[in-house]
Amino acid sequence: MTATESARPGKRGGTGRGTGTGAEAPRLAGVPLLGSLLDLTSDSLGTYLRARGEHGDVVRITAGPPGLRTELHCVFSAEGVQQVLASQAANFRKDNAVYQEVRDSFGNGLLTSQDEDYLRQRRLVQPLFTKRRVDGYAGAVAAETASTLAGWDRAPDGVVDVSDAMMELALRAVARILFGTDVDTTVDVVDRCFPVITRYVLRRGYSPANFPRSWPTPGNRRAAAALDELYGVCDEIIARRRRDLAATGATGATGSGTDTDTGATTAAAAGTAPGAVTAPGAAPGEDLLSLLAAATSADDAEFDDTELREQVLIFLLAGHETTATSLSFSLHLLARHPELQDRARAEIAAVLGGRTPGAADLDRLPYLTQVLKEAMRLYPAAPVMGRRSVDAAEIDGHAVPAGADVILAPWVTHRHPRYWPDPERFDPDRFTPEAEAARPRYAWFPFGGGPRACIGQHFSMLESVIALAMILREYTFEAVDTEIAVSAGITLTTTGPARCRIRRVDA
Template sequence: MAVDTTIGTEVPGPAGTPLLGSLLDLRSDSLGTFLRAQQAHGDVVRITAGPPGLRAQMYCVFSPEGAQQVLASESANFRKDNVFYQEVRDSFGNGLLTSQDEDYLRQRRLVQPLFTRRRVDGYAGAVAAETAASIGGWHDGAVVDVSDEMMRLALRAVARILFGTDVDETVGVVDRCFPVIAEYVMRRGYSPANFPRHWPTPGNRRAAAAMDELYGVCDRIVAERQAAGEAGEGGQDLLTLLAAARSDGDAGFDATELRDQVLVFLLAGHETTATSLAFALHLLARHPEQQARAHEEVDRVLGGRPPQAADLDRLPYLTRVLKEAMRLYPAAPVIGRRAVAATEIGGYTVPAGADVIVSPWVTHRHPQHWPDPDRFDPDRFTPEQEAGRPRYAWFPFGGGPRACIGQHFSMLESVIALAMILDRYAFDAVDPEVPVTTGITLRPTGPARCRLRARPRP
């Protein structure tokens, strides 16, 4: 009988440089660094980064089984206690994304009823209206950057659903302030050492000004809505529902807590969906055969009418296109946790207190589960294909008890918007490749331009 000798032995990983380890590689191309580490060293890898005395170690877990262990089956042992989540918490508040323990359980109890399928399906009309407005200025032969366009569309859609009629001012503030705060969070979250936030450095002052402006507009809308004591758009905007949320023995959210939830929904609700939509369009533009199949399904199912929530199940190929786009370009390409106790993963011991990384970017390309992993093939997501893979071979929405509460909303918005866009236009890729990097979410570092071809109207 063979004996597993890996338990308790040193976790393998890249050597890096004597002075900085893999710090420069992570800063220049973190996603490529993780992918190369898996290819060279396997599914459990230790990466060191930083100078002596400030050196950090990350234990990277790349198998579906390991991701399931970290996010689901042993999730209580892997907490959001690392430096990165603290920076997000300090910048965007203690909402569902960052809260823990009783705070998280209470927030989830209050918010969960607002994200049932029936409730979310009620937002289809708002998504369709914002999509129609967003593409209303497009025309035959125009070149559009689908990354910029989908970011604008997704932000307007989530702002309308959150605030009802209070959209335009909010969109301008978010568009201006979010990139400043996100860059600040990333720089501090992955730096070996940081100045205190209250020191008047240029970076601290820029971030503080952006946070003041963002917090200010959210606080004003929350205060006005609470003072009015009435709903926004038809009584169904999400802020009104959040303000009215109650559970047994719980009086609901105060003004600060409402602001924190709004900030999380703005952050998670627009950048993630925008990424999925943009890369779905970019990939279809590069693959005419798959684009033709998507057009055929839209024409056959919708016949020129606007899509509704009930159409999601009737558009399976569009759903597969989006899932494949999320496989290749997951909006959350890296997910971090911190181990509470020493744990065995994949035959290796991950020590207590270790920073642990799972990466949809890498696991979604695992050659054991994804043949020819860089090829765009929506038919990987037929029911038969999905049934033959491990549950966590694909996890763009995270997993376990901290899985994204808005995943049905994201799919609803994405399918409706994609269907409406494909009903009107065909796409030719201008930029064959779109480089990306990881911030709080995945983001392109170059344009994703497509040339539009208007389709005949019925």
């Protein structure tokens, strides 16, 4: 679970309290008055690629008219990324304009919180994301995948838009794990309201000036109505869970950091027999919302209802679009490379036969995992991440002033020719254990890194491997749209169709 943190400039520019040691970073050429604003607005990912190609691993980009201008310090090398996310992480905060808009809409959950708020939330949530507990969600993922596949034989002309299909699958899976039996109502509301809210967040986050949210402009009113509906359904389910917990005396997980495993099932971890696709978490108290509501510790108390809603909304935001992106582009890339698709399917058949995959199968499907990682290299769900420096720093030999907006771009670093020969080529063998060990740690960072690394990365891989294994075992894929246009929103977004022609494997 991760999300793009800033794809284009925010409202505030870097105003230094001095500069770090090191050379001043070169500047990407722009146009008079607006700098690179138009390039960033029309194609931010292409602009960042061009900046690295023309000027190297740390580049300044200015955008906006005088008086509202932003200067971005873009860091593209694995070594520089490691400094920002890990070794100097305390100096680079989530203080940019897009983050503030996400906070104002979705709340101060684990993705957006900072300082003691973040540490407290992480301590309470961490026991719910241990490997053993997350492995218990395998059955729910398998059930939702089976439900998705059940309708594919009726696809018109045998064509499926894999972007749309994987978005629906990932949303239903995360909603089932979060809400248990309340999944249908929640999915309908999220599907209707999230696009309105995310467009609103991005428009305000990238604008140099905004009207106050309280003003009754058409955009403010649309967003407020969507937020009211979204908050309403979450608050209703939370209140019901509180009543259930009070009635049953359930205690759930503690914030001690121990690897408790309430609700995990042996069948889900080991893999179930053919046809036995079940959805653990349906029993009262086993869905993630119930566990969050019961999470407590002597030092951190528990989440109140507002905090609980904020965690739920952040998990929904970060937990379905990111996984959907990884799945849809894995299928798209395999559809364009039938020999690699056959190799993946052969591994699936050898390992699973006819049974439903479980959590234990992740280690038994190494090539399928490599396929996913390579798709996440070429199409990272969070293509751009933003931070703001507190004090002046030196990053990869270049000065970054205090108060600077800093951009990290997995989209660019994942294509850096120093780490990835022939970077646009789809090659899952880049992720053999030997190849991974030979590269710098931050040459590939789809889940971020350092102390703020995505807490849900094991869940994302679990969901993706199980879903992809079940899909490829049933269907072959041939690309109808050989190229898919994308843009950087809160997550990587397709801007056109991603259609594949599907056929039953046994047809």
